[in-house]
Amino acid sequence: MSQGLTSLQGGSNKVFIQRDYSEGTSVKFHTRLPSELEGLVERQVFESTINRLNEFFAEAEKGSCSTYCEGCIGCITAYLVYMCSETHYEKTLRKISKFIASQNERIYNPKGLQVIDPTYRGLRVIEISVLDRPGRT
Secondary structure, eight states: OOOOEEEOTTSOEEEEEEBOOTTOSSSOBOOSOOGGGTTTSOHHHHHHHHHHHHHHHHHHHOOOHHHHHHHHHHHHTTTGGGGTSOOHHHHHHHHHHHHHHHHIIIIIGGGTEEEEOGGGGTTSEEEEEEOOOTTOO
16 A cells, blocks of 8 residues: 655645545545654544445445336436436546545634545546644744
């Protein structure tokens, strides 16, 4: 597991939480708190956030009768149906975005951190920006 702190111009730093491929290729992220974030966020809070994200992605990828029917209807309509309705996966991604925004507002932003939605990084990593705040060493 290669996690690290990347320093960027302007004084902001980024920590990347890598995908966990130990159980296959489904979207799942490592839950271990990177050493770069120790002292900035509590271990239990961080693990809870990542575990919840992993649960959302498992829900998005779960096959059910409705998702199979959704696929069949899409195929029958030459996928035109998706112009006027969202897929189960898209609805779950919207839930993930709302969850991350809520976590940032309640937990991470007050601590000088910003969690970036993994969909912006192609579901490869979760990016956490360590914000450069005045008076902070």
